[in-house]
Amino acid sequence: MIKLDSKIPEGPIAEKWSKHKNSLRLVNPANKKKLEIIVVGTGLAGASAASSLGELGYNVKVFCFQDTPRRAHSVAAQGGINAAKNYKNDGDSVHRLFYDMVKGGDYRAREANVYRAAEVSNQVIDHYTALGVPFARDYGGALDNRSFGGVQVSRTFYAKGQTGQQCLLGTYSSLSRQIAKGRVKMYSRRDMLDVVVIDGKARGIITRNLITGEIERHGAHAVVLATGGYGTVFYLSTLALGSNATAAWSAHKKGALFANPSFIQIHPTSIPVLNDYQCKLTLMSESLRNDGRVWVPKEKGDKRHPNSITEEERDYYLERRYPAFGNLVPRDVASRAAKERCDAGYGVGDTGLSVYLDFKDSIAKQGQKAIQDKYGNLFEMYEKITGINPYNEPMRIYPAGHYTMGGLWVDYNLMTTIPGLYAIGESNFSDHGANRLGASSLMQCSGDGYFILPYTISDYLADDIRTPKTDTNHLEFERAEKEVKDRIDRLMAVNGTQTTSSFHKRLGKILWDHCGMFRNAEGLKKGRELLDQLEEEFWKEIKIPGTPDELNQELEKAIKVADFFEVGRLMIEDALARNESCGAHFREEYQTEQGEAKRDDANYAYVAAWEYHGHAKKPALHKEPLKFEFVELKERSYK
Amino acid sequence: MDIKLKIWRQKNATTKGRFEDYELSDVSPEMSFLEMLDYLNKQLIEEGKEPVTFEHDCREGICGTCGLYINGRPHGPQQHTTTCELHMRAFKDGDTIVVEPWRSKAFPIIKDLAVDRSAFDKIMQAGGFVNIATGSAPEANSIPINKKISDRAFDASVCIGCGACVAACKNSSAMLFVAAKVSQFALLPQGKVEAADRVQRMVEKMDELGFGFCSNTYACEFDCPKGISVEFIAQMNREFLSAKLCSHKGH
Numbered sequence: 107m108i109k110l111d112s113k114i115p116e117g118p119i120a121e122k123w124s125k126h127k128n129s130l131r132l133v134n135p136a137n138k139k140k141l142e143i144i145v146v147g148t149g150l151a152g153a154s155a156a157s158s159l160g161e162l163g164y165n166v167k168v169f170c171f172q173d174t175p176r177r178a179h180s181v182a183a184q185g186g187i188n189a190a191k192n193y194k195n196d197g198d199s200v201h202r203l204f205y206d207m208v209k210g211g212d213y214r215a216r217e218a219n220v221y222r223a224a225e226v227s228n229q230v231i232d233h234y235t236a237l238g239v240p241f242a243r244d245y246g247g248a249l250d251n252r253s254f255g256g257v258q259v260s261r262t263f264y265a266k267g268q269t270g271q272q273c274l275l276g277t278y279s280s281l282s283r284q285i286a287k288g289r290v291k292m293y294s295r296r297d298m299l300d301v302v303v304i305d306g307k308a309r310g311i312i313t314r315n316l317i318t319g320e321i322e323r324h325g326a327h328a329v330v331l332a333t334g335g336y337g338t339v340f341y342l343s344t345l346a347l348g349s350n351a352t353a354a355w356s357a358h359k360k361g362a363l364f365a366n367p368s369f370i371q372i373h374p375t376s377i378p379v380l381n382d383y384q385c386k387l388t389l390m391s392e393s394l395r396n397d398g399r400v401w402v403p404k405e406k407g408d409k410r411h412p413n414s415i416t417e418e419e420r421d422y423y424l425e426r427r428y429p430a431f432g433n434l435v436p437r438d439v440a441s442r443a444a445k446e447r448c449d450a451g452y453g454v455g456d457t458g459l460s461v462y463l464d465f466k467d468s469i470a471k472q473g474q475k476a477i478q479d480k481y482g483n484l485f486e487m488y489e490k491i492t493g494i495n496p497y498n499e500p501m502r503i504y505p506a507g508h509y510t511m512g513g514l515w516v517d518y519n520l521m522t523t524i525p526g527l528y529a530i531g532e533s534n535f536s537d538h539g540a541n542r543l544g545a546s547s548l549m550q551c552s553g554d555g556y557f558i559l560p561y562t563i564s565d566y567l568a569d570d571i572r573t574p575k576t577d578t579n580h581l582e583f584e585r586a587e588k589e590v591k592d593r594i595d596r597l598m599a600v601n602g603t604q605t606t607s608s609f610h611k612r613l614g615k616i617l618w619d620h621c622g623m624f625r626n627a628e629g630l631k632k633g634r635e636l637l638d639q640l641e642e643e644f645w646k647e648i649k650i651p652g653t654p655d656e657l658n659q660e661l662e663k664a665i666k667v668a669d670f671f672e673v674g675r676l677m678i679e680d681a682l683a684r685n686e687s688c689g690a691h692f693r694e695e696y697q698t699e700q701g702e703a704k705r706d707d708a709n710y711a712y713v714a715a716w717e718y719h720g721h722a723k724k725p726a727l728h729k730e731p732l733k734f735e736f737v738e739l740k741e742r743s744y745k
Numbered sequence: 746m747d748i749k750l751k752i753w754r755q756k757n758a759t760t761k762g763r764f765e766d767y768e769l770s771d772v773s774p775e776m777s778f779l780e781m782l783d784y785l786n787k788q789l790i791e792e793g794k795e796p797v798t799f800e801h802d803c804r805e806g807i808c809g810t811c812g813l814y815i816n817g818r819p820h821g822p823q824q825h826t827t828t829c830e831l832h833m834r835a836f837k838d839g840d841t842i843v844v845e846p847w848r849s850k851a852f853p854i855i856k857d858l859a860v861d862r863s864a865f866d867k868i869m870q871a872g873g874f875v876n877i878a879t880g881s882a883p884e885a886n887s888i889p890i891n892k893k894i895s896d897r898a899f900d901a902s903v904c905i906g907c908g909a910c911v912a913a914c915k916n917s918s919a920m921l922f923v924a925a926k927v928s929q930f931a932l933l934p935q936g937k938v939e940a941a942d943r944v945q946r947m948v949e950k951m952d953e954l955g956f957g958f959c960s961n962t963y964a965c966e967f968d969c970p971k972g973i974s975v976e977f978i979a980q981m982n983r984e985f986l987s988a989k990l991c992s993h994k995g996h
Contacts, residue, residue: 179803
């Protein structure tokens with residue numbers, strides 16, 4: 107029987123981490139050399155963890171499915187990275203950043219973890235700056251900040267609309283330094299397909315070499331997953347097409363609990379769907395809402411060109427409904443408000459499924475040059491994709507599947523329920539609650555990798571200094587390898603008539619329609635039925651050309667989609683079990699008279715951590731009660 | 746739109762490749778170039794044929810994974826546009842489009858349109874970083890940086906590592922890629938300390954990996970999807986020369 111122990115240290119919130127750090131055991135440098143750590147994923151979390159662990163003297167093996175670590179999807183984050191520096195003298199502090207995240211996450215995050223993320227944020231900025239990340243600066247040479255959705259202070263550090271790229275290249279450079287020193291060994295073009303558990307502890311992974319198709323065994327004393335999110339489960343999402351759930355899901359099947367799977371953020375400002383063949387939606391940074399005003403026509407079905415619709419004929423619905431925050435309300439609120447307007451018939455564009463994001467007033471006030479300096483590359487990107495120049499007419503935007511707040515359950519040390527298996531960054535659940543505030547993901551991922559995991563993992567490894575190198579001939583490696591090979595053979599043997607992508611697209615639509623921005627019990631049950639049917643069809647009709655022992659992109663996709671069916675099923679289960687609305691999880695049965703989310707703290711202030719009980723079998727629900735000792739639980743209002 | 750395609754097909758690194766012809770109808774001008782290839786692959790798979798292997802990931806012009814030689818130009822006909830952001834509205838009904846992988850000795854072909862660009866990682870490992878250990882950074886604002894210089898470092902830092910500069914160059918030179926990284930770090934105080942050492946090691950590694958020389962044709966700048974300026978090559982040459990003249994290499 108699994109018992110959840112969050113291992114949150116006692117004491118005042120501001121002292122928990124420093125006290126805990128002092129109590130964590132250390133591994134002496136001579137022993138670190140004998141220990142091996144596997145890190146899977148090379149985004150901000152994985153690359154920062156791998157480079158820091160390498161610096162400490164451990165033997166690190168790091169894996170990614172891309173050709174180089176520099177391509178991890180963190181590269182695509184646009185708007186910025188938060189820190190509590192209070193450079194703007196606007197009253198910001200670690201406590202305020204912590205408070206905004208807990209409130210923004212609709213009180214479904216773990217207080218202690220969130221506080222720690224805020225606490226190490228300043229070190230993250232110092233480190234990136236030292237690595238040569240070219241953050242924006244003002245004329246005196248100091249770093250510049252801007253504000254971001256859901257908050258009222260300017261605490262976001264940015265590098266135009268490419269903050270993710272610049273931070274990722276920073277971590278990639280620190281990783282490159284350790285690879286050159288021989289402390290870290292890089293394995294690119296590898297898919298992690300299983301985790302190997304020996305005597306109850308994570309001792310290695312099974313990977314597929316994407317070039318040769320070879321199934322490989324890699325042993326270690328501990329395994330760190332930094333494998334990102336699973337927002338691609340919706341098919342159409344803002345994520346890179348390679349993003350997937352497979353590594354985390356394989357850990358779940360081996361006993362790691364999966365927490366809050368239905369908490370998937372819908373990002374309010376993505377470029378809307380333009381054609382039937384689209385497999386990807388492009389994100390427009392939320393920072394645009396600093397200067398862009400969101401509106402729809404006051405009259406239903408007004409098909410006129412936006413520039414000929416007068417001020418009086420426009421409904422700036424965010425400013426109208428949420429006067430205190432206006433266009434800067436958090437993502438879940440902005441997303442729902444856009445969908446509400448479109449569903450009511452006020453949407454614009456051919457499909458009626460978009461709203462305007464207008465820069466007219468800002469351009470008039472600040473000049474085109476100022477807007478160009480802040481968002482130039484985003485405007486260019488918009489024009490390339492849509493063929494419309496957003497300096498001359500408003501952008502069209504619509505919500506899209508984005509960041510996953512759910513993920514593997516971890517304790518305060520970032521360890522999953524499998525000893526020796528860690529999950530950091532987006533692949534864990536701990537810091538964002540039911541909704542992630544803008545610019546806090548880069549902060550959390552980098553903090554986890556650079557300044558938290560390197561401390562906590564030593565506490566576990568202190569017991570392992572006498573454990574010899576893991577023997578990859580162990581029976582458990584053999585068994586895991588066989589399972590992986592059997593699954594691939596099973597997929598290849600179907601030899602049906604339909605492509606993997608066509609199944610993914612249909613699965614995505616089922617989840618978007620029934621477990622998307624709005625959910626209700628009836629729809630969720632219907633979705634579950636449709637998903638079961640489609641999965642059955644998948645295993646009869648999938649067609650994968652070629653062979654498994656070569657570069658085979660269709661096989662790669664099929665492995666991922668097979669797992670997405672199972673992830674989708676758990677999302678639905680989770681959404682059904684949570685009879686309240688909070689953050690990204692909006693159950694239509696639970697809303698206020700004004701159409702806002704209605705939380706039920708008496709019954710649902712817990713983390714839902716699910717235990718796997720076999721394919722399509724009912725999973726077991728474990729509850730980690732959430733205690734709010736330092737932030738008062740109250741209704742989340744942005745009015 | 747109706748489109749004819751001539752696509753380079755090659756089973757693996759050791760097999761000889763060839764062009765194959767394909768015809769596609771009902772191509773929407775709203776499709777991106779990669780969505781058009783998805784559409785082709787869907788048809789090929791349904792016909793029981795092997796789909797075309799091509800690399801891509803973010804599909805929003807930032808990860809640098811995609812990159813095809815389209816009608817004789819890296820990333821196709823539009824300037825400052827990655828292949829994933831190129832849309833079919835850039836072509837005309839009835840057009841024939843020739844699609845090839847990057848061609849460079851330093852980027853061996855893996856399959857069809859996918860090539861191995863790990864040489865770039867090797868150059869980075871030779872010195873494309875600031876030697877600073879986690880935990881030893883000073884307070885970020887303790888070193889002010891002139892905004893103009895910082896902006897210039899940013900202009901160099903936008904490289905996505907796609908390899909278009911190498912593909913565009915008749916000598917397959919990696920000068921623009923290396924220059925961008927060298928310049929970013931040489932401009933900032935954080936990277937300046939070891940600038941001389943860095944430029945020598947990176948240039949040496951670039952030569953060792955089989956990239957060609959720069960002969961100033963500026964094709965790299967013209968075809969760089971991020972518009973990185975050849976001025977950075979000049980900056981790198983200055984850095985390299987002064988490093989050679991003034992400092993001793995090594996630790």
